[in-house]
Amino acid sequence: MRSFKLLDRLLGRSAAPAPFVSGESLRALQSALEAGKPCVLPLGTTVVPAPEYPEAERIAASIRDYPEDWAWTMKGYKLIHTPSGFVLWVANQDYGLAEVYSNGGKGDFSKPEQAIIWPAVEGWLARRKVGFTGRLPKARITGRSGTFWCYAKEHPWAGVGDSPEEAYRAWSHAISSQARNGMKPNEYLQVRSATL
Template identity: 85%
Template sequence: MRSFKLFDRLLGRSAAPAPFVAGEALGAMQAAMEAGRSCILPKGAVIVPEPKHPEAERIAASIRDFPEDWGWTMKGYKMIHTPSGFVLWVANQDYGLAEVYSNGGKGDFSKPEQEIIWPAVEGWLARHKVGFTGRLPKARITGRSGTFWCFAKEYPWAGVGDSPEEAYRAWRHAISAQARNDMKPGEYLQVRGATL
């Protein structure tokens, strides 16, 4: 021991502790524990229990962290992890979650596994709602020489009519199946499609 460290120790002066490097310290502790030796954890260390259901944790983490990797194979029933081809049955919470096998069979997850996976699935479903909300997008109406056009950027259809109301009505019937319920029998509306 060097003399100035000895004096510091004898006089009760504390030297600055060495900086804690997480990777090095944890690697050394893990090696010691695997060898069967005891080790002292640094002050403030948090011990995280090993997951009891690692497969469920991985599925939930994938759905939460990489939602763009998931899509529908059957809307409202089956989700697919596109990179791996893993299919998950998510029809409703009462039935439960299940893995869909390539032969069409299903392997149900246990209740504790479902409790881990289902919140991530609900979050994904909330972002990827199925169906029409019933609300039409905002449309633009332009007119020239007595002919009016109605269109919206989201749809490749334009309604044409002699008045703004006729143009909007034609456009609305072109993009919404619900709006077609109020069409009169034998009524024809003029609609144009965009060329791509």
């Protein structure tokens, strides 16, 4: 071994620079940054600021990226993340967002956290919104002994009448406010709860 190589080896110098290994170099860089020491970043490194509210960012990303994981636990008030059981109170924007605890209590999110989560919640709500199309759902009419019943699985009301038309008319007036606008004065229709 030549004396210069031996001297370089003893002093810890190497002729060629060490190859860049991303995992090791970044760990050393991170420890230096956490310690507050100045350091030189490798060429092409992108520095990204850490999020100020990581929990809010995770919730918003989950609602935005995996909307099928979220469902109503109390329609109009509480959303549940079905894989984890995390419950989010979303009643209205004025009241604010809150985490619902298993004992029934709530932990409110701060205003900056709500500003991160609300756009994702509003997007989820907009996708799940079902508007009234003006068309009544498909109904089923059955009859026995001169009495006809009209009902649909989606609604808890059944219309009763002496003819299929009368039963359908009673049922449509029970479930549709638009149909009720067409009722005659002093007209009475027989409607029963289908849940009994």
